[in-house]
Amino acid sequence: MREPAIRAVGLSKRYGEVVAVDSIDFEVAQGEIVGLLGGNGAGKTTTIAMILGLLLPSAGAITVLGCDMLRHRYRVLPRMNFSSPYVDLPKRLKVRENLEVYAELYGLARPRARVRDIAEELGIAEFLDRPNGQLSAGQRTRVALAKSLLNEPDLLLLDEPTASLDPDTAHWVREYLAQYQRRRAATILLASHNMLEVERLCSETLIMKTGRIVDRGPPASLIDRYGRQTLEEVFLDIARGRAGVLPEAAQ
């Protein structure tokens, strides 16, 4: 059996009295797209930051692509990447310059050619020579996505990847991600508030509430189990703690 792409055991993050993530256990199988759902403050971004090694857990362990992230994160970081609306690329640098810097940081074989290729793939070639700060929110999201795909990561962590995109571009990005995942057999962990997006893209979901994973499973199975029509309805049931629906699957 293949090693999971991500394995978290007893993962916790506390800031003094505040518990941001409360001893969660989960595995993400290689080659899957997994949705990480939850309301604001549920602990999604904290979980992603711990997986990336940007944040040290208060307790627990994380293994990524077979490596202990607390001890050997640099062995595996070249095979990972991420995109999040909470971070940005330098605004004064041109898009091309930003991407070239990251292509070098990830030690790519042909940095300039790779920047050109990814720009074509993601439809950002026309504004490669514009400063990042002069782009619209949607264009910036696509540039951030390009940065996150520069090194063709085996594990891609995406926080709200289509948050500021128009429906057409958001649809294109979803198609692109699905195609990328198939082509590279990559693993994608996707934190999103867009339930439709998760339904369409993800084979598995983890639902977080107040720092804990309260349910998990394939979107269709969750919808079935909760007796609902859509994942959004399931999410609302869980978020509002409706009548005994929190199932036994919760840890």
Added chain:
Amino acid sequence: MTAVPRDRAVRAERPAAVQSARRIYAMVLRYLYLLRGSLPRLLDLCYWPTMQMLLWGLLTQFLATKTGFFAEAAGYLLAGVLLWDVMFRGNIGIALSFLEEMWSRNLAQLFASPLRAWEWALSLFVTTLIRTVIGILPAALLAIPLYHFSIFEMGWALVAFFFNLLVFGCAIGLVTSGLVLRWGLGAESLCWAGIFLIQPISGVFYPIAILPDWLIPVALALPSAHVFEGMRAVLVDGVFLTHHLWKAMALNLVYLALSLAAFLAIFRNARRRGALLQMGE
């Protein structure tokens, strides 16, 4: 937008040292792109050193007409101001590059990449060296026709003074950057002002012998005091006192090691507090 199928390897397998060098190069490239893209920034680098040189040059000319000492050692104040600026640029070069990352909310992107904190620190040092040379060189060259003073006449001593002051300035810059990482952008003014705390005891414009007795040992614990004492010996007596150089170098090694250790400790603490994700304008 068309998806282009790709079959060639994107990632390159290279020895660890080569990968490390590429990451340092990437960060130097990042700061040079920033500098290249902004003429005001480039001018700002040269502006203050040149203004200081003009001002102190005029003062020196005035003093030379009143006292024999300044007539004989005309470059005394000018060399002080130019070399002090090397140290100041060392400090500000590190701090500014660091603040750039915080202002642009780029820290999390950087440290989710394979970049190590020490590689970043080294790239900041290289960038600072380039920025300092760009900033000081025009002022030093202008002083030759304007005041008939060439700091380059100090020869190899100048190289030794330059690198010692630059390294000490960088060490201070690393610590103040670490403090900003610890306390956020509210502590930003430390980056600009912190270094001036040690200017009075570095003996930039006067021998440290005029300091109060209890302050002299404190001054002698600073590499900058040894450099400026050494500078005066070259300019006034025409001798290069190697003991000042060795002491400055030894002290610099200690301060650099301490500042790097402090920075890495604060960086690790930032990972514990989640500061890498939260920092920004």
